[in-house]
Amino acid sequence: MDGSLTYEEWKKGLSPEQRDALELTRKKDSRKSADKLKAAVDKSSGSDIIKAKNVETAVSDVNFVGKIDREIYKCVTEDIVTDEVIITDERIAHIKEHHPGDYEAYFKYAGEILKHPDYILEANKPNTAFILKRVIENGQDYQMILRLKTSNEPIDYKNSILTFLKIDEKRFRRYLRTKKVLYKSE
DSSP: OOSSSSSSHHHHHOOOOHHHHHHHHHHHHHHHHHHHHHHHHOTTTTOTTTOOOOTTTTOOOOOEEOOOOOOTTTOOOSSOOOOOOEHHHHHHHHHHHSSTTHHHHHGGHHHHHSSSSEEEEOOOSSSSSEEEETTTTTTTTEEEEEEEETTTSSTTTOOOEEEEEEHHHHHHHHHHHHHHHHEEEO
């Protein structure tokens, strides 16, 4: 930071992605996040969102997960542009950090969960599917949040997994009691 600038002047010079990363750093209040922000600010000068891969809120590497049946997910929105589903490296890191062990042990079921959800519930955000699934093979219950790509978003966006975790049966039943069911498998 230039010593002649105030904090607010310096902050105004950041890109929106860098400001988002700064807020994330302040919220997490961790040295690791501060180092990521510093690296992002140093390396992304003059770059656009595609090049700013070090900023946690910027586009990061994407991983193809599978495809959805748009007919099933039309209960969330009629305006689903693609059936392709991805997960970003940033979201994988989120899952690993907030739900330790779930990604490594259970993400192999993601394709099945997407193709054959047991329930789709109303989510807190628009164009977002709150998916519940009991996998017969292991008898476990899973929750997945899927952001659906609509025609109002940039052309290169895809349906994207925001989070994924194993949940206990009690929480599974509570969600069914407390949230609006948009879809139930037959």
